[in-house]
Amino acid sequence: MQRRTLQWVAGSAAAVVLLGGAAFGIAQNWGVSTDPGAAEPTPTATRSAAADESSSDEADPSADPSVDPAQVPTTGPVEGTDPAESTVVHVEDFAEAPPVALDQPADPGDKAVVSLTGITRIDGVGRAIGERSGPALAIAITVRNDSGAPLDLNFVVVNVYSQSGVPSVELASDPHVKGYSGVLAPGESADATYVFRAPTEGGPVKVTVSHDAAVPAAAFQGEVTP
Numbered sequence: 001m002q003r004r005t006l007q008w009v010a011g012s013a014a015a016v017v018l019l020g021g022a023a024f025g026i027a028q029n030w031g032v033s034t035d036p037g038a039a040e041p042t043p044t045a046t047r048s049a050a051a052d053e054s055s056s057d058e059a060d061p062s063a064d065p066s067v068d069p070a071q072v073p074t075t076g077p078v079e080g081t082d083p084a085e086s087t088v089v090h091v092e093d094f095a096e097a098p099p100v101a102l103d104q105p106a107d108p109g110d111k112a113v114v115s116l117t118g119i120t121r122i123d124g125v126g127r128a129i130g131e132r133s134g135p136a137l138a139i140a141i142t143v144r145n146d147s148g149a150p151l152d153l154n155f156v157v158v159n160v161y162s163q164s165g166v167p168s169v170e171l172a173s174d175p176h177v178k179g180y181s182g183v184l185a186p187g188e189s190a191d192a193t194y195v196f197r198a199p200t201e202g203g204p205v206k207v208t209v210s211h212d213a214a215v216p217a218a219a220f221q222g223e224v225t226p
Helices: 002-029 049-059
Strands: 074-077 087-090 112-124 134-145 157-161 189-197 205-210 218-222
Touching: 112 189, 112 205, 134 157, 134 205
Parallel strands: none
Antiparallel strands: 074 087, 112 134, 134 189, 157 205, 205 218
């Protein structure tokens, strides 16, 4: 009697083991975790191709059909120019007064009379990022305040353009440079010197001097003597 009971117990234990193994196999086949302490699967964020395309369109203003491509600023090399002048940012043109000769004074309309007192060819020195030493133009400028109010010179901007309109690179770190700053009293004059890489193409150059965004820039145009 005792022997038959032991056999039944052993048989029952074997059946339990077989049933447990079968249940484990089924759980593995159905992807159910057998770890009682395992947490539910954490959902992962997915990004659809449509969402990526939408984000790309938002980042690129040229993808918007309502935006005129000509009004989108672009940066790129200009073929046939010196490498130091090859990166040009195309922006909307600013207002300029009609150009005068290089040796003539210009009044853009607010009685701030601008004159180019000299343009000298020098070996420019470029020390800052983006600058490169080489043939350059040192442009001496005089501003006379004929208005009855103080004239702010802290925002004076000078540019030089080649005959085809390519802007020259300014060498702001050249030792000849003495830029404008401060406020000019009525009836007073102030001098400054700016240095730009000389245009690689021949022909006349254009120099613009702006002291106020609300006033057209004084413009000068002509041949630079050797």
